[in-house]
Amino acid sequence: MLTMQHANRILAATLLALLMGTSTAAETSATSDTKPLPSRLPLNELRVFAEAFDRVSSAYVEEIDDRTLLENAIKGLLSQLDPHSAYLDKESFSELQEDTTGNYGGVGLEVSMDDGFVRIISPMDDTPAAKAGVEPGDLIIQLDDQPIKGMSLNDAVDAMRGTPGSTIRLTLVREGEPQPFEITLIREVINVASVRQRSLGNGYGYIRIAQFQSNTGTEVAAAVTKLSSAGELLGLVLDLRNNPGGVLQAAVAVSDVFMADGLIVYTAGRLPNSDMRFSATSPDATNGVPIVVLVNEGTASASEIVAGAMQDHRRAVIMGVTTFGKGSVQTILPLNNETAIKLTTALYFTPNGRSIQAAGIVPDIWVARSTVTPAKQNPFNIKEKNLPGHLTNVAEPGNEPQSTSGDPDLSISDYQLNEALNLLKGLTILTTPSKQPKE
Numbered sequence: 001m002l003t004m005q006h007a008n009r010i011l012a013a014t015l016l017a018l019l020m021g022t023s024t025a026a027e028t029s030a031t032s033d034t035k036p037l038p039s040r041l042p043l044n045e046l047r048v049f050a051e052a053f054d055r056v057s058s059a060y061v062e063e064i065d066d067r068t069l070l071e072n073a074i075k076g077l078l079s080q081l082d083p084h085s086a087y088l089d090k091e092s093f094s095e096l097q098e099d100t101t102g103n104y105g106g107v108g109l110e111v112s113m114d115d116g117f118v119r120i121i122s123p124m125d126d127t128p129a130a131k132a133g134v135e136p137g138d139l140i141i142q143l144d145d146q147p148i149k150g151m152s153l154n155d156a157v158d159a160m161r162g163t164p165g166s167t168i169r170l171t172l173v174r175e176g177e178p179q180p181f182e183i184t185l186i187r188e189v190i191n192v193a194s195v196r197q198r199s200l201g202n203g204y205g206y207i208r209i210a211q212f213q214s215n216t217g218t219e220v221a222a223a224v225t226k227l228s229s230a231g232e233l234l235g236l237v238l239d240l241r242n243n244p245g246g247v248l249q250a251a252v253a254v255s256d257v258f259m260a261d262g263l264i265v266y267t268a269g270r271l272p273n274s275d276m277r278f279s280a281t282s283p284d285a286t287n288g289v290p291i292v293v294l295v296n297e298g299t300a301s302a303s304e305i306v307a308g309a310m311q312d313h314r315r316a317v318i319m320g321v322t323t324f325g326k327g328s329v330q331t332i333l334p335l336n337n338e339t340a341i342k343l344t345t346a347l348y349f350t351p352n353g354r355s356i357q358a359a360g361i362v363p364d365i366w367v368a369r370s371t372v373t374p375a376k377q378n379p380f381n382i383k384e385k386n387l388p389g390h391l392t393n394v395a396e397p398g399n400e401p402q403s404t405s406g407d408p409d410l411s412i413s414d415y416q417l418n419e420a421l422n423l424l425k426g427l428t429i430l431t432t433p434s435k436q437p438k439e
Contacts, residue, residue, distance in 0.1 A: 049073075053069060053073070056069060057069060071087065071089070071339075074087050074341070075087045075152060078341060078343070079113075079152060081343075081344065082328070082344050083112040083113045083114070083153070084112065084326070084328060084330050084342070084344055085330070085341070085342060085343050085344050086152075086153060086154055086341070086342045087154070087339070087341055087342075088154075088332070088339060088340045088341065088342055089154075089338070089339055090338040090339065091158070092154050092158075093332075093338075093339070093340055105161055105162060105163065105164050105187055105188070105189050105190065106160055106161040106162070106187055106188075106190050107127060107128045107129045107160050107161075107168065107185045107187055107188075107190075108123055108124040108126075108127020108128055108129045108130060108188075108190050109122075109123055109124070109127075109129045109134065109160065110122050110123075110124065110211075110244030110245075110300070111140070111153070111156070111157065112153070113152075113153045114139065116148070116149045116150070117139050117140060117141055117148050117149065117173075118139070118140040118148050118153065118156045119137070119138075119139055119140075120134060120135070120136060120137065120138045120139070120140065121136060121244045121298060121300050121324055121326075122136045122242035122243065122244045122298030122299075122300065122324075123135070123136075123242060123298075124190070124210055124211065124242075124244070125193065125196075125208070125210040125242070126193070127188065127190055128185040128186055128187065128188055129185060130242075132183050132185055133183075134170075134172070134183065135174065136242060136296065136297045136298030136324075137174070137175060137297060137298075138172045138173070138174050139172065139173040139174075140156070140170055140171070140172060141171050141172070141173055141180060142169075142170070142171035142180075143156065143159045143160065143168060143169070143170060143171075144159075144168060144169050146159065161187070162187050163187065164187050164188050164189050165186065165187065166186070166187050167184055167185065167186050167187070168184070168185055168187065169182055169183070169184045169185075170182065170183050170184075170185065193210060194209065194210055194211060194212070194213045194215070194216045194219055195207065195208070195209055195210070195216060195219035195220055195222075195223055196208045196210075196223075197223035197226060197227055199227065199230060200237065200410075200421055202234070203231060203232050203233060203234035203235070203428075204233075204234055204235045204236070204237070204421060204424055204425070205224075205227035205233055205235070205236045205237070206236070206237045206239065206417070207220060207223050207224070207227075207236065207237070207238050207239065208239040209238070209239070209240055209243055209254065209303070210242075210243060211243055211244055211245065211246045212243070212245055212246030212247050212250035212251050212254070212301075212302040212303065213246055213247060213250060214247055214249075214250060215250075216246070216247070216250040216253065216254060217249075217250055217252075217253020217254050217256065217257065218253070220253075220254050220257050221257050221285055224236075224257060224285045224286055225285070228286075233286060233287075233289050234289060234290075234424070234428050234432075235289055235290045235291070235292070235424035235425075235427065235428055236286060236289055236290070236291045236292075236424075237291075237292050237293075237294060237417060237420045237421060237424065238258075238291055238292070238293045238294070238306075238316065239294045239417070240293060240294060240295050240299045240303040240306065240307060241294050241295060241296040241298060241299060241320065241416070242296065242298035242299070243298070243299055243300070243302075243303035244298065244300050244301065244303075245300045245301025245302035245303055245304070245326065246301070246302050247302065248265075248302060248305070248329065248348075250302060251264075251265070251302035251303070251305040251306050252264050252265065252278040252305070254306050255280065255305070255306050255309045255310065256280045256281060256282055257282075257284075257285045257286075258284060258285070258286060258291060258310060258315060258316070259280040259284060259309065259310070259313060259315055260280060260282075260283050260284040260288075261279070261280050262279060262280055262313050262351060263277060263278070263279050263309075263351040264278045264279055264280060264305070264309045264351065265277075265278050265305045265308070265309060265348050265349065265350065265351070266278070266348065266349050266351075267329050267346040267347065267348045267349070268346055268347060268349065269329070269345045269346030269347065270345070271345055271346075274329070274331070274345045274346040275346075290316075290317075290424055290427040290428065290431075291310065291315065291316035291317070292316060292317050292318075292319050292420040292421075292423055292424055293306070293307050293310055293311075293316045293317070293318050293319065294319055294320050294416055294417065294420055295307050295318060295319070295320040295321070295323050295361060295363060296320045296321050296323070296369070296416075297321055297322065297323065297324060298324060299320075299323040299324060299360075299361070300323065300324035300325075300326045301324075301326040301327075303323075304323050304324070304325075304326065304327065304356050304360065304361050305348060305350075305356075307323065307361045308350035308351075308354065308356060308361050309350060309351055311350070311361065311364065312350050312351040312352040312354070313351060317364050317365060317423060318361060318363045318364045318365070319363055319364065319365045319367050319416065319419065319420050319423065320363050320366075320367055320368075320416060321363065321366065321367075321368055321369075322360045322361065322362050322363065323356070323360035323361040324360055325356055325357060325358045325359050325360035326356070326357070327347055327348055327349075327355050327356030327357030327358070327359075328344045328346070328347055328348070328357055329344065329345060329346040329347070329348055330342050330343065330344055330345070331343055331344075331345040331346075365419075365423070367415075367416050367419045367420075368416075369415065369416060370415045370416075371412075371415070372411045372412050372415055374412065
């Protein structure tokens with residue numbers, strides 16, 4: 001008859017086999033009495049775990065199959081590491097692929113765990129969450145009538161996704177609000193547009209990156225080409241606000257669009273293949289025009305790589321508020337054909353060796369989100385041209401002052417963008433030769 005100690009040893013070895021993928025459970029059981037376990041593994045602690053596993057399996061009020069218990073054990077193991085490491089079952093892995101391609105059903109939130117609750121990194125552009133006014137930093141404490149406390153991050157994400165047209169009620173805690181409040185969102189098919197561009201007038205362009213997908217670098221290059229084809233490009237605003245990140249290689253490709261050479265980012269970790277360096281390889285598609293990069297507390301991960309690279313190389317002025325501070329790299333490590341773990345395996349560093357982890361990118365010019373109230377104009381103010389008998393301006397054609405004003409309402413609708421545009425105009429004035437009067 002098998003003793004409890006012998007059974008625990010077999011179970012510990014079986015667990016090791018499942019975690020390490022070195023052999024099947026049957027093979028391990030057959031050899032567990034004669035083949036010693038690796039010396040670096042804490043055998044006594046594994047025995048304690050095996051005994052706890054056996055007690056739960058046999059004594060819990062409801063019967064739970066061993067496979068489910070093992071999966072829950074792996075989930076618990078990863079949940080104690082950092083907010084971004086997680087166990088991926090078949091459904092979760094499929095959802096990860098959907099996130100990369102930007103097509104799934106839900107409310108459009110990028111989230112992480114924070115002390116047992118779900119913290120919102122940022123709402124995605126043109127999604128139910130963004131339209132409802134959800135803000136970076138909001139804390140989700142309840143989904144419908146289900147408290148978040150005790151749920152895993154994957155479970156919370158699963159609960160927020162669902163059939164388009166269905167509703168979900170979020171209970172949020174927001175800094176500055178005296179008590180929690182509820183919002184109801186209607187799920188939609190989330191087709192996240194990675195890149196948008198538009199002209200800000202008078203040679204200034206605007207490119208918005210909502211998140212970094214596999215083809216974002218190509219889309220940004222196409223956006224630059226489109227803006228340049230409309231006329232001479234004098235300056236560019238690159239908007240990375242509320243960009244939760246995404247594919248590392250896409251961040252490298254985007255940086256390469258604006259940099260002619262130099263290191264973009266490097267990673268360092270314990271595994272040999274986690275030490276990588278990425279450098280610019282193609283010419284600057286903008287020919288060196290001034291760039292202002294807009295960032296905020298929802299700018300995270302891959303978007304921080306772009307901001308950090310352009311800041312270190314003095315390729316752009318970073319404007320806004322300090323970014324989220326996710327400076328870690330996650331690797332998908334398969335456990336079998338259907339499951340995997342998403343494990344933090346490295347930290348990334350800017351070209352100057354700065355770690356962004358938990359620190360973020362500090363902007364060169366601090367501009368917080370603000371509401372501008374226009375001052376009332378004095379209707380009785382007069383100028384020289386209003387005076388009777390004033391002299392006429394005799395400037396020759398072509399020498400008149402050129403207006404660089406754009407949308408007069410931009411300061412009200414988007415104060416940070418307006419400040420970025422004003423900075424670009426100032427840089428252009430100082431670098432463009434003035435027209436001298438003819439002698």
